[in-house]
Amino acid sequence: MKGNQPFIRVENVSKIYKDGDVSNKVLDNISFNVNERELVAVVGDSGSGKTTLMNLLGGLDKMDSGKIIIDNQEVSKMNPNQRTLYRRNNIGFIFQDYNLIQVLNVYENIMLPLQLSHKEADENKIDYLLNNLKLNDKKYVLPSKLSGGEQQRVAIIRALINEPKLILADEPTGNLDSKNSALVINLIKVLCRKMGRTVIIVTHNIQIAKLCDRVICVKDGKIIEEANNEKK
Numbered sequence: 001m002k003g004n005q006p007f008i009r010v011e012n013v014s015k016i017y018k019d020g021d022v023s024n025k026v027l028d029n030i031s032f033n034v035n036e037r038e039l040v041a042v043v044g045d046s047g048s049g050k051t052t053l054m055n056l057l058g059g060l061d062k063m064d065s066g067k068i069i070i071d072n073q074e075v076s077k078m079n080p081n082q083r084t085l086y087r088r089n090n091i092g093f094i095f096q097d098y099n100l101i102q103v104l105n106v107y108e109n110i111m112l113p114l115q116l117s118h119k120e121a122d123e124n125k126i127d128y129l130l131n132n133l134k135l136n137d138k139k140y141v142l143p144s145k146l147s148g149g150e151q152q153r154v155a156i157i158r159a160l161i162n163e164p165k166l167i168l169a170d171e172p173t174g175n176l177d178s179k180n181s182a183l184v185i186n187l188i189k190v191l192c193r194k195m196g197r198t199v200i201i202v203t204h205n206i207q208i209a210k211l212c213d214r215v216i217c218v219k220d221g222k223i224i225e226e227a228n229n230e231k232k
């Protein structure tokens with residue numbers, strides 16, 4: 001929390017996709033808050049609007065009405081250039097299909113966010129994270145030579161390296177088996193707790209949702225339920 005303000009405030013947000021005369025209200029007047037350092041799961045059926053919500057939080061897309069305020073910055077007011085800068089400096093993304101650059105090795109992939117924001121690399125920190133995520137012998141290997149679990153662990157380091165305050169993970173375990181899924185989620189959880197990050201994870205997997213502090217359930221573009229899990 002900043003003073004008594006929640007870290008994220010989503011207020012009456014709506015998003016409509018238009019295709020000719022047909023309009024599809026994908027998010028319908030959604031409101032919720034997230035506190036600093038909270039780990040929140042967003043669950044819901046396919047097509048319920050989860051990715052759309054993540055794209056708005058990450059400044060990848062623009063809403064039709066409502067407000068999103070993150071760490072006292074009103075994302076909903078920003079123009080595309082401001083949103084790009086905001087994204088680079090404040091958000092770490094983790095995607096289902098890892099989104100690693102195939103022609104760059106592990107180290108070069110991890111360096112990308114730092115290069116984009118013109119920051120120096122902390123080699124000790126990179127090695128610490130590679131060791132922690134059991135990737136120390138993969139530092140100069142190309143993504144095509146890594147397993148899915150290893151690629152996702154590289155993507156986690158890439159998301160964290162810039163020290164973003166907010167991590168947005170969209171189905172981060174969608175392509176992994178249950179053993180690797182639990183490993184990846186626990187790593188996100190432990191690292192983010194240690195580094196004091198706020199995390200929002202979209203998942204279909206109820207076991208993963210149970211590992212988070214709170215679950216927000218979306219149906220047909222509305223929040224139908226919010227539940228707190230026991231702190232673990």
Ligand SMILES: Nc1ncnc2c1ncn2[C@@H]1O[C@H](COP(=O)(O)OP(=O)(O)OP(=O)(O)O)[C@@H](O)[C@H]1O
Pocket residue numbers: 017018024026044045046047048049050051052053
């Ligand atoms: N760029 C777009 N243009 C038009 N319609 C879109 C666009 N992106 C998403 N939609 C529609 O918005 C709705 C919500 O999509 P969204 O991807 O947010 O759902 P989701 O809950 O993340 O689904 P899933 O779990 O399958 O990934 C769907 O009906 C989808 O077809």
